[in-house]
Amino acid sequence: MTADSPASADVAHLDIGGETVELPIVRGTEGDDALDIAKLRSQTGYITLDPGYGNTGAATSAITFLDGEQGILRYRGYPIEQLAEQSTFLEVAYLLIWGELPTREELDRFVTEVTHHTLIREEMRHFFDSFPHDAHPMAVLASGTVGMSTFYPDSHEIFDADAVEITINRLIAKLPTLAAWSFKKAIGQPYVYPRNDLGYAANLLNMMFAVPSEAYEVNAQVAEALDLLLILHADHEQNASTSTVRLVGSTHANLYSSISAGISALWGPLHGGANEAVINTLENVVADGGDVKKWVDKAKDPDDPFRLPGFGHRVYKNHDPRATIIKRAAERVLKATGADDELFDVAQRLEEIALSDDYFISRKLYPNVDFYSGLIYRAIGFPKNMFTNCFAIGRLPGWIAQWKEMIESPETKIGRPRQVYSGAQARDYVPIEQR
Ligand code: SDX
Numbered sequence: 364m365t366a367d368s369p370a371s372a373d374v375a376h377l378d379i380g381g382e383t384v385e386l387p388i389v390r391g392t393e394g395d396d397a398l399d400i401a402k403l404r405s406q407t408g409y410i411t412l413d414p415g416y417g418n419t420g421a422a423t424s425a426i427t428f429l430d431g432e433q434g435i436l437r438y439r440g441y442p443i444e445q446l447a448e449q450s451t452f453l454e455v456a457y458l459l460i461w462g463e464l465p466t467r468e469e470l471d472r473f474v475t476e477v478t479h480h481t482l483i484r485e486e487m488r489h490f491f492d493s494f495p496h497d498a499h500p501m502a503v504l505a506s507g508t509v510g511m512s513t514f515y516p517d518s519h520e521i522f523d524a525d526a527v528e529i530t531i532n533r534l535i536a537k538l539p540t541l542a543a544w545s546f547k548k549a550i551g552q553p554y555v556y557p558r559n560d561l562g563y564a565a566n567l568l569n570m571m572f573a574v575p576s577e578a579y580e581v582n583a584q585v586a587e588a589l590d591l592l593l594i595l596h597a598d599h600e601q602n603a604s605t606s607t608v609r610l611v612g613s614t615h616a617n618l619y620s621s622i623s624a625g626i627s628a629l630w631g632p633l634h635g636g637a638n639e640a641v642i643n644t645l646e647n648v649v650a651d652g653g654d655v656k657k658w659v660d661k662a663k664d665p666d667d668p669f670r671l672p673g674f675g676h677r678v679y680k681n682h683d684p685r686a687t688i689i690k691r692a693a694e695r696v697l698k699a700t701g702a703d704d705e706l707f708d709v710a711q712r713l714e715e716i717a718l719s720d721d722y723f724i725s726r727k728l729y730p731n732v733d734f735y736s737g738l739i740y741r742a743i744g745f746p747k748n749m750f751t752n753c754f755a756i757g758r759l760p761g762w763i764a765q766w767k768e769m770i771e772s773p774e775t776k777i778g779r780p781r782q783v784y785s786g787a788q789a790r791d792y793v794p795i796e797q798r
Contacts, residue, residue, distance in 0.1 A: 379407050394428060395420065410781045417677065420601075421778070422609065426459060426764050427600045431678035436685065438598055439463070447688050452593040453477060453563055456535060456760035459598050460767060473532075474563075480536035481557035481566065483507075483544070484514045491548040500752045501636075503545035504538070505626040511537065512619035519617045521770055530618050531763050538759055539563070542752040543570030549746075564589040567756070572744060584699040585743050588692050589753075592736060595685040596754050598761025599732075604628040604635065605758075605765050610778040612766045625762045626755050632672065635758070637733035638750040640672035642741055645706040648713070655712045663722040673734030674717060680727035689735045693742070702742035710738060 374385045375398055384406045387399040397420045404410050413419045429436045436443040439458050446455055457465045457473050465473060490510060494503055512518050515533065520526035544554045547570075555570045565586040573579035599605065608625035612618070629635035648658050662671035676683060697704045714730055717723045733754075740750045769775050 377403075377407070379409060382407065389423065391423070394430060404781075410783070412783050415677075416606075421606060422601065422769065422772075423774075424600065424765065424768055425462070426768060427598045427761070429600055429678060431676070431680050434679060434681035434684050436599075443595065443684055444688065447591055447594055450594060451563075452590045452597070452757070453535075455594045455597050459760045459764040460531060476532045477536045477563070478559050480533045481540055481559075483511070483537050483540050486514075487511075487541075488544075488554065491544055494545075494548070496549055496551065498545070498549070499630075500542060500545040500549070500749050501626060501630040501755070503548075504541055504752055504755060505623045505630070507541040507545070508534075508538070508626060509620045509623035511541075512617050515619075518619055521612075521615060521617060527618070527767070531767075534618065534622060534763065535759060538756050539567040540570060542749070542756060543567060545752070546571055546746070546749055562586065562590070564593065568743070571749075582699065585696065588696045588699075588739055589743060591692055592689065592739060592753065593757040595688060595732065596736075596757025598758070598764060601765075602634070603631070605762055608762045608766050609769045612769055613775060613778040615770075615777075618763070618766060621766050622759065622762055625758070629755055629758065630751060635733070635751045635754040637672045637731070638737040638740070638754060639747045641710075641733055642706065642737040642747050642750070644672055645709050645713075645738075648709050649705060653709060655709060655716055659713065659716050659720060662717075663720070671713070671717065671728075673730055673737075674723070675726070675728040676731045679729060679731060682729050683731040685732040686730040686734055689732065689739065690730075693735045693738045696739050696742045700742045706741070707738050710735060 373388055375388055377384050377386055384403070386403070389397040389399050391397075400411055411419070425439070427436070427438055428440070438446060438455060439462060441458070441464075446458075450458075453474055454465060454470055457470060461469075487507065487510070490507060491503065511533070515530065517523070517526040518530045540557055547554050553575055555573045555575070557566050557570060561569055561581065565581040568581050568586055568589065569579060601609075604625040607628040608621045611624040612621040632640045644658065648655055651657065658669075659671070661667050661669045662674075693707060696702070697707055714734070717728065723729075736754075737747070737750050740753055741747070745753060
């Protein structure tokens with residue numbers, strides 16, 4: 364394979380089977396450029412093979428840019444550090460979905476729309492009763508999300524702009540209610556209805572922690588920290604759950620079912636479920652007498668399946684910029700809530716040892732978004748099994764933006780990868796008596 368001088372070339376040449384084929388080069392505005400292999404099979408009879416898609420672009424996208432080597436993350440060109448410092452989650456959601464920062468009037472309209480769709484259909488109260496009390500909230504959230512499509516037939520009109528807009532607003536408005544009610548069901552407390560006088564994060568906190576028998580005051584610093592966490596989780600280009608949303612959406616299934624599939628993908632401990640796994644590990648280290656080095660060695664042991672949750676990333680081979688911001692926020696929230704910081708101390712010691720250990724350095728393993736986020740959710744009072752629900756609420760606008768970009772793109776076709784077959788070749792059926 365030869366690519367002419369990378370700076371100027373528009374094509375690469377592939378010599379295969381005695382032929383030379385031209386592969387067009389697709390250039391990004393920044394970051395990775397790509398070889399367009401759309402005609403590779405028809406021209407050469409070959410396909411490519413890339414398990415885990417570590418070298419394969421599934422789409423061109425204008426939503427989020429990240430540079431794993433430099434530790435850069437931008438939503439629609441805006442650095443995550445500036446959005447974290449100056450924006451709000453609903454403003455970031457608007458930016459991701461509609462492509463530009465909203466004017467004051469656009470933002471007010473969006474916030475009003477979301478605020479007035481936070482109720483879920485009253486019949487869904489019984490939906491929660493069909494689950495065991497200790498059902499994992501991600502199972503409830505995924506099924507409740509696709510279940511909502513049964514109340515809104517317009518959600519199947521995926522090419523009708525008005526139907527898509529109301530579906531988007533309903534999803535952003537109702538996911539916190541679904542999440543909070545799954546928690547209330549789990550602890551046997553009455554459901555708390557959303558309130559239109561509260562902001563987005565404050566409403567989630569109120570639905571999670573208020574009880575009808577006494578007044579509940581949302582801690583403003585805690586609401587601010589939760590809003591920040593939602594911003595930091597809002598999108599992350601073509602990660603596993605987003606790619607799942609795009610693939611399901613490419614079949615023209617409705618948006619609720621695409622999002623529900625994304626929630627299920629996020630649940631895995633290698634992905635969004637890592638925040639819950641981090642706290643489990645920190646608690647194990649404490650229970651084990653605080654022997655941090657023992658757990659670092661365990662993570663390094665090739666014969667031990669244990670991997671250090673919250674460390675490592677497919678793309679970031681430098682610090683995850685979100686982890687840096689979240690670590691600072693964790694210190695603020697622990698102070699504001701007076702929560703015990705024993706786990707935070709263990710986390711910092713784990714980070715310190717790992718970042719000076721050649722195993723982690725040579726593999727460029729750094730703390731990722733999940734390493735410190737669980738400490739904040741825990742300090743706020745969320746139970747561990749609700750952490751990934753919070754991640755899902757944060758990632759929702761990113762999933763929606765990526766689905767919308769995909770469904771609106773004239774290039775989009777149904778996603779259908781090929782394979783290299785490694786099984787048995789043709790053979791005849793053998794009657795059971797002869798086996
Ligand atoms: C998220 O894609 C995204 O953008 C995801 C996300 C988002 O915002 O959507 O950023 C959110 O999912 C963050 C990641 C959360 N997951 C975890 O924290 C789980 C722990 N991390 C690992 O499982 C792992 O790092 C992955 C899954 C995150 C990435 O895996 P890769 O890219 O497939 O890398 P790999 O498994 O091939 O690891 C390379 C090497 C291996 O060692 P060797 O075979 O070379 O000897 O690094 C080792 C791995 O064993 N390694 C780890 C490790 N992570 C990788 N060793 C110990 N502890 C770890 N955490």
